[in-house]
Amino acid sequence: MSLGGIALATDFALLIVAAAVLSYVARLTGQPTIVAYILTGVVVGPIGLGIVGEDQLIEILSELGLGFLLFLLGIEMRFDDIKEIMRPVGVIAVGQAVLQAIASTAVALALEFTLFQSLMLALATTFGATPIIVKVLGDKGDLKTLYGKADVGILIFQDIYLVLALAILAVGTVDDTAEIATSIGRVLILMALIGLVAYAASKYVLPSLLRASAANKSTLFTVGIAWAFVFIFAAEALELSVELGAFIAGLSLAQLPYSTELKERMRPATNFFIAVFFASIALQMERGQLLAYWQEALLACAALLVINFAIVFGLFYSQRFDMETSFLGTISMLQVSEFSVVLGALAVNEGFVEEGILGFLSLMALVTMPISTYYVRYNREIFARVEPYLSRFEREDTIEAAPVEYEDHAVIVGYNRFTAELATLLEDTVEDVVVVEDGAEYVEELAEGDHEFIFGNARHGEIRQEANVAEADVLVSVATRDDVNRRLVEETPETISIVRATTEESAQRLRDDGADYVVETAGLVGTELAELLATFDDREAFDQRLAELSERARSETLRANESVEPTAASRDGGRDRTRHRDDDRDRRNDENGGETDV
Numbered sequence: 001m002s003l004g005g006i007a008l009a010t011d012f013a014l015l016i017v018a019a020a021v022l023s024y025v026a027r028l029t030g031q032p033t034i035v036a037y038i039l040t041g042v043v044v045g046p047i048g049l050g051i052v053g054e055d056q057l058i059e060i061l062s063e064l065g066l067g068f069l070l071f072l073l074g075i076e077m078r079f080d081d082i083k084e085i086m087r088p089v090g091v092i093a094v095g096q097a098v099l100q101a102i103a104s105t106a107v108a109l110a111l112e113f114t115l116f117q118s119l120m121l122a123l124a125t126t127f128g129a130t131p132i133i134v135k136v137l138g139d140k141g142d143l144k145t146l147y148g149k150a151d152v153g154i155l156i157f158q159d160i161y162l163v164l165a166l167a168i169l170a171v172g173t174v175d176d177t178a179e180i181a182t183s184i185g186r187v188l189i190l191m192a193l194i195g196l197v198a199y200a201a202s203k204y205v206l207p208s209l210l211r212a213s214a215a216n217k218s219t220l221f222t223v224g225i226a227w228a229f230v231f232i233f234a235a236e237a238l239e240l241s242v243e244l245g246a247f248i249a250g251l252s253l254a255q256l257p258y259s260t261e262l263k264e265r266m267r268p269a270t271n272f273f274i275a276v277f278f279a280s281i282a283l284q285m286e287r288g289q290l291l292a293y294w295q296e297a298l299l300a301c302a303a304l305l306v307i308n309f310a311i312v313f314g315l316f317y318s319q320r321f322d323m324e325t326s327f328l329g330t331i332s333m334l335q336v337s338e339f340s341v342v343l344g345a346l347a348v349n350e351g352f353v354e355e356g357i358l359g360f361l362s363l364m365a366l367v368t369m370p371i372s373t374y375y376v377r378y379n380r381e382i383f384a385r386v387e388p389y390l391s392r393f394e395r396e397d398t399i400e401a402a403p404v405e406y407e408d409h410a411v412i413v414g415y416n417r418f419t420a421e422l423a424t425l426l427e428d429t430v431e432d433v434v435v436v437e438d439g440a441e442y443v444e445e446l447a448e449g450d451h452e453f454i455f456g457n458a459r460h461g462e463i464r465q466e467a468n469v470a471e472a473d474v475l476v477s478v479a480t481r482d483d484v485n486r487r488l489v490e491e492t493p494e495t496i497s498i499v500r501a502t503t504e505e506s507a508q509r510l511r512d513d514g515a516d517y518v519v520e521t522a523g524l525v526g527t528e529l530a531e532l533l534a535t536f537d538d539r540e541a542f543d544q545r546l547a548e549l550s551e552r553a554r555s556e557t558l559r560a561n562e563s564v565e566p567t568a569a570s571r572d573g574g575r576d577r578t579r580h581r582d583d584d585r586d587r588r589n590d591e592n593g594g595e596t597d598v
Contacts, residue, residue, distance in 0.1 A: 011052045018044045018052075019275045030377070031370050032132045034338050037275045038366060041282025047290055058280050064232075065277025066342065067246035068270040070163070071228045073130055074250025075263050077156050088319035088399065089150055092312070093157030096333075099311045100126045100304075107303050111296040120353050124344050124361055125304065127162055129337035129369060130155045136376045137332065138465060146399070147329040150321065154333065162339055163247050167191060167240060169346050190238050194231065194245065198252035210258045214440035214455070220258070221265045227253065257447060260463060261438060261456035278338065281345050285359055292356035297363040301336070305368070308334055322398040323390045328379050335372035336364040406432050406452065406468045413458045413477035413488065414500075415442050422476055423451050430474065434467045459484045464491065475499070478519070482506040489513045 019040040026036035044052040101122040108118035133151060134143065142148040167187045206227075213219040228249045235245025253259050282290075312333055316326035344361040347353045375382060409432035412419050423433045427450075434452040446453040456463035458479060469475065470491050477485050477499040485499040485506075490513055498517045501507035507518045 012058060014044055014052050015040065015058065015276065015279055019279055023275070030373060032129075032373060033271075033275075034129075034132065034278055035366060035369050037278035038282055038338075038341070038362065040275070041279035042290070044279075045283040045285070047282060047285060047287045053283065058276060058283070061273060062277040062280035063242060065273035065275070065280075067232050067242040068228065068273045069277065069338075069342075070166075070243040070247040071250040072263070072267075072270055072274075073159050074247040074252075075254045075259055076130070076134060077159065077251055077254050078259070085146075085149060085153060085399065088321070089153030090157060091319055092150070092315040093154045093161075095315045096154065096312055097126050097158070097161060099315075100308055103307045103311065104304060107300055107307070111293075111300060113296075117353060117357060120344075120347055120357065121361070123165060124340040124347070125336055125364070127158050127337045127339040127343075128155050128333045129335050129339070129372070130159060132335070132337070132369060132373065133332050133376070136373055138462070140377065142328075143465075144468070146321070147325040147332075150316070150325065150329045151332050154329075159247075162343075163244055164188075164191075165343060166346060167244050169343065169350055169352070187240065190240055191244060191248075194234060194238070194240075194248050195251075197234075198231070198248045202252040202255060206252065206256060210256060210262075211440055211443055214258060214261075214438070214443065220262060221269075224253070224262045224266045225269065257443065257453065257455040260454070260466060261460070264456070264460040264462060278341070281341055281358070281362065284345070284348075285355055285362070289355040290359040290362060293360040294363055297360050298367065300360075301364055301367050304336075305334055317393075320395065320397060320399050323387070323394050324383060325399075327383050327386070327390065331379055331382070332372075332376050334375075335368040336361065337369070338365060341365050406434055407471065408432070409434055409452075409468070409472055410474035410476065411436065411467050411469050411472040413437075413475070413484070414479050415439065415446065416478065419476060419478055426474065427451075434472075436463060436467055457484075458488060464488070470495075482509070485510060485515075486513055489515045 019037055022036040022040050022043070023033050026033050042048050046053070104122035104125045105118045108121045109115070113121065128151075133155065137143045137148050137151065143152065168184055209223060210220070213223045228246055231245035231249035232242050233245070235242060235248075253262060309330055313326055313330040316329050317323075321329065340361045341358070344353070344358040348355055348358045408430055410423075410426045410430045411434050412423055413436045415435055415437040419435070423435060426433050432452050434454060435446055436454050436456060436458050437446060438455060438457045443455060446455075454463060454467050456466075458464055458467075458469075458477070459481065464470075464487075469488060472492060472495050475488060475492050475495050475497045477488050477497075479485055479488075479500065480502060482502060485501070486509065489497050489499060489510055493514055497515045498519065499510055499515050500519045501510055510518050
């Protein structure tokens with residue numbers, strides 16, 4: 001390897017190691033990883049230690065990182081989640097964009113920026129931090145609440161606005177007004193064309209393609225990556241931005257049942273590229289550029305925090321949301337987002353503004369994003385303190401929307417003939433039956449069936465959250481992975497949990513973790529379980545029968561253990577055989593993508 005190649009590889013390795021360390025620190029302190037990525041560039045780049053510069057490899061990977069950031073943005077946009085509140089959310093989103101742009105321009109002018117700089121700053125500071133807001137609300141379990149749905153809806157509108165702004169800025173500096181109009185018109189027409197192609201593909205091509213590839217999770221991952229690159233290449237060929245193609249690729253996948261599982265499968269790879277992108281932004285700046293407007297940045301943070309709160313809260317209230325929803329929905333949207341930095345970096349690259357403006361935006365993001373995670377995390381506690389003052393303005397004709405999340409429901413993890421019968425049996429005892437399955441062969445049957453269906457593996461937290469496992473009335477899992485069943489039992493302490501075990505040892509662990517009933521064999525136990533669930537409406541009879549079955553299972557396990565006194569060699573051999581069987585079963589499930597082996 002040449003000396004230049006060694007230096008390039010060394011720079012890249014240092015960047016990744018620093019990003020990993022700072023990401024770990026961010027996780028320990030509850031901070032967004034995006035802040036850690038930006039700080040990585042600050043620490044190792046010219047602003048800090050000066051040991052890493054932006055080379056060709058980092059530049060290429062960072063461009064892909066921006067593309068994958070927009071890909072993840074697109075795949076998060078599920079319109080079904082907000083369709084019932086689309087009109088008021090649209091009004092809030094448009095009103096927020098206009099009013100915040102006016103306010104940001106006024107603040108920037110007051111801080112003695114030029115008119116053009118003020119307009120660029122206004123354009124860059126009107127977006128919410130979609131990944132951070134979605135992550136924090138998801139961790140709180142608030143994504144499916146009314147205010148969570150409203151925030152997601154506003155973010156969808158903002159993301160569309162963001163993509164348009166990125167596409168227009170990518171045109172570059174053009175002096176002639178007619179040429180500007182022509183260039184923007186061309187961009188919009190080509191965007192519409194790619195969008196139509198993506199829509200047609202999501203209807204007629206992607207369902208069958210993903211159904212075929214979902215049988216093997218490695219193939220599913222490959223198809224997802226390939227799909228993103230197809231649209232990235234198409235956008236490049238049409239002289240559009242990479243991020244536009246990636247966004248449309250993600251959007252076309254978002255409306256399909258495979259989107260959540262696909263997103264989880266692709267997340268490690270996309271996070272890698274995104275880390276390089278945000279670190280590379282700081283690598284472009286000198287210390288003087290980051291701190292060129294540090295006083296103005298701090299004043300702008302304080303001023304816009306207050307002004308934007310008043311704007312967004314007023315818009316929520318004007319659309320007949322109740323006080324709690326208006327307050328909680330507002331304080332989630334007050335940070336200067338990572339997309340402000342994205343737009344600032346693009347504006348610098350295209351020659352619209354100097355690096356000092358990018359430093360201004362980066363500093364605002366570094367200040368507001370960490371703070372916002374805390375006031376979003378403790379939003380209900382903050383509301384409790386101000387509620388006495390706000391309650392006097394409460395109105396009676398407020399919007400009421402049915403929650404997207406499931407309530408009074410049963411969750412069945414793994415689909416086969418036995419659980420299909422249980423699902424039918426449970427229909428009369430709970431409001432909804434939600435089936436979680438990642439076997440491609442069942443997708444069509446479950447998607448067209450009478451029960452709710454989520455495609456994915458229950459070991460992913462986002463899948464469990466979407467099924468609202470923690471608040472289910474009944475949990476039935478026939479997943480063959482003991483670690484998945486243990487996680488399910490741990491997350492459902494108040495739920496009646498019936499899970500499958502692959503060995504006597506794992507069965508005992510599941511009982512110790514709090515499982516109400518552990519199924520170790522099929523056949524007669526399955527029949528008894530069906531009879532047990534048939535008594536669910538009579539809770540006294542149900543609890544009594546459940547206790548009898550659980551006690552019998554424990555007694556049988558103890559008798560089996562007492563009747564066999566294996567030698568050390570046979571005991572070790574038995575463990576080896578059990579381990580080999582478990583390894584074979586796990587490998588088979590990983591290859592086939594199924595939750596069950598029944």
